[in-house]
Amino acid sequence: MGRIITFLVLLITTTITAQHDEETQVKLAIDTFFEGFHKGDTTLMKSVMLDKFPTQTTFKSKEGKDVLATESSDKLILAIANRSADQKWDERLLGYNIQIDGNMANAWTPYEFWFNGQFSHCGVNSFQLFNDNGNWKIIYLIDTRRKEGCQ
Structure with missing residues (x-):
């Protein structure tokens, strides 16, 4: 019985550790994306992006209507590259x-x-990522934008 309990504890610990390691790798991909974003380094940003993907933003128009704007990640990369x-x-x-x-x-x-x-x-980003043979890559990004209700 003691061996079974030891085995189960090791199995659970290994599973939790593996999940934590994957979460760390996902966080690292997002942090790398923003490091490039802040530095204006589109090569660094692209290192954690899987080709082109859709980007979307939700916000309220001046008239108070909900808006969903859709672009391509290429437009984001171009904006970063051309930022003064x-x-x-x-x-x-x-x-x-x-x-x-x-x-x-x-x-x-x-x-x-x-x-x-x-x-x-302020707002929230929602990233979708795909593990491309051991490397987490961003495949979709949507965010919200608002001026009220911020911390």
Whole structure:
């Protein structure tokens, strides 16, 4: 009986450790994406992106209507590459909620966005990632943007 309990404890511990390691790798992919975002390094950003993928943003229009804007990750990369040197974009992630099932992961990251040192807006990013033979890659990104209800 003691051996069975020891085996079960080892099995559970190994499973939890493996899950934690995968969560760490997903977080590292997102952190790498934002490191490139902040530095204006599109090569670094692309290192954790799987080709082109859709990006979407939800927000309220000036008339108060809900809007869903859809672009391509190419447009985001182009915006980063063409950002003028005097612009400082600082997206501060406030946390990570990562869920993984096999080779698919979702990361929910609340954030604040600061432009040239001034608060601009807040919201949540939702990243979808795919484990591409041991490397977590971003395959989809949607975010919310609002000025009210921020921390």
